[in-house]
Amino acid sequence: QVQLVESGGGLVQAGGSLRLSCVASGRTFSNYAMGWFRQAPGKEREFVAGINRSGGSTIYADSVKGRFTISKDNAKNTVYLQMNSLKPEDTAVYYCASKYFGVSWYPNEYDSWGQGTQVTVSS
Secondary structure: OOEEEEEOOEEEEOOOOEEEEEEEEOOOHHHEEEEEEEEOOOOOOEEEEEEOOOOOOEEEOOOOOOOEEEEEEOOOOEEEEEEOOOOHHHOEEEEEEEEEOOOOOOHHHOOEEOOOEEEEEEO
16 A cells, blocks of 8 residues: 655645645555545545656646646655645645556545645635
8 A cells, every 4th residue: 555645735825826745655656646635624525636657647627727737756756736826715635645557536546545734725
């Protein structure tokens, strides 16, 4: 199983930027697609962005397309989420997750999850 540790969350004003990182250990990172999900209070966990094993293909939720960028560095066992033009509705706990082989929109297809990092966007 892959162990995942997120970092980089915090408090930012609307229009600002944050970069989240997720460091993986325990398995061959290049064999895994990675996803970022988020969960706001009282809401279900939702897909944000995903990237394939090599880092060459990405998918995004419509709500973040054009503002967020996911990237993957297999040499550093790390996946990133660059978040620009942040909005108050982006406030949530953000989780990274790993999935053996192909990337997916669906959280129940992911094998391992990090503990989450809080992102709060003030208006």
